[in-house]
Amino acid sequence: MALIIFSVNGGAQVKKLPATPAKKTVFIKNPRTEKEWIKAQIDSLTCFKMHGRGYVYNGKDEAAKYIVKQFKEYKLKGLNKDGTYTQGFSFPVNTFPGKQILTVNDTKLKAGEEYLIDPASPSWTGENMEVQKINLGKIKDSTAWKETLAEFDQTHVWYLENSEALCTKLKIRLDKLVRLLPKGCFVIPEQNKLTWSLSRDTMPATVYYVKEDHLPKKLKSVTGEVREVLLDKCSSYNIAGIIPGEVKDTFIAITSHYDHLGMMGDSATFAGASDNASGVAMMLSLANYFSKHPQHYSLLFVAFAGEEAGLLGAEFFTWHPLVPLKSIKFLTSIGVMSDVSNGITVVNSTDYPIELEKMQQVNTKNSYIKEIRSKGQAANSNHYYFSNFGVPSFFVYSNGGKEHYHDVFDAPELINLSNVGAATRLLMDFIKVLN
Ligand SMILES: [Zn+2]
Incomplete structure (x- = not known):
């Protein structure tokens, strides 16, 4: 199966890519470089049985098992009384x-x-249903919108x-607008790339977002x-382990989230090779x-669950910390770390100029990466809850590698890992200078 991918400059290239990851991943044997090592981890975290590390076919639990196995292999110390790693x-x-x-x-x-199916959609079936077209652009105001809602x-x-x-007119986001729709089925054309997410509840309407170029000029009928299934209490696990240092009760933390979106049905897998298999791999x-090179302070590693559902793993951890939050001297949360050819961004770094300076010095000395972009606070990942609790934190991610954000093409076959080895060494040295 061939897929046409249009590059930013408008040129077209054909890539042979299965829409879903291959059932049999060809694993790199004996990785020699840092980059190969990271690619091998990404391949494992995106293989068929991980099912996109989400909520169907136990994907996230398989991923959790895999990370626990890695922690054991590196001889990290579990924080539970019985030495286990999960929370x-x-x-x-x-x-x-x-x-x-x-x-x-x-x-x-x-x-x-x-x-895509809107993630808050309920079940729906329909056969050869007649289609009615409505131009929402013609709706003048909220009163007219209310009248239209009553017509569906x-x-x-x-x-x-x-x-x-209509969203612009009513100053409302599309994901909020569709929540106002009544029970029934709706088709919304999408001109841009399809981007999926998760929902923790359901809305009345079932909504399909369809790539506009796959819709017939005259849409007459829909079968769907x-x-x-709404899971009321879906269990998830944060995974935490430490590498004790000379100072046992003070920690430098390195975290990343391992969950992703999982699958939409039995054929669309959101493998999340960049988001966030790459971050976990790093x-x-x-x-x-560091298991072979312990540091002055103890190192805390946490792989968080539930990030895509609203930073839930980090929120839970900060309310139920496995080490006192005050004992965490500094925390680095690793997001997408794939294409580092244009450097990385460091969120929260304007709040911690001393630590940023340390990272920049390490980079300048070794010429690791092109640029370290400094950014202020943002509630865009796990560091946010730690920051709120007063733990000095950075959130780092590569400046490239986000073109397939939350779509089925964020697959290991397409991932670009330019300069990822240098980024790993940068973070390694950064952790060392914090010690
Ligand atoms: Zn994500």
């Missing part, structure tokens, strides 16, 4: 197991590549054109099947290295 917590999450179908006129579309019935599938125009690489 359990639970939350609700909406899932789409089994078969999902969308046929427009007579053409069956490919889940993930050509359409369940005997048709509603094709909603120009939703962005959405199989949704964290594991540091754990492996």
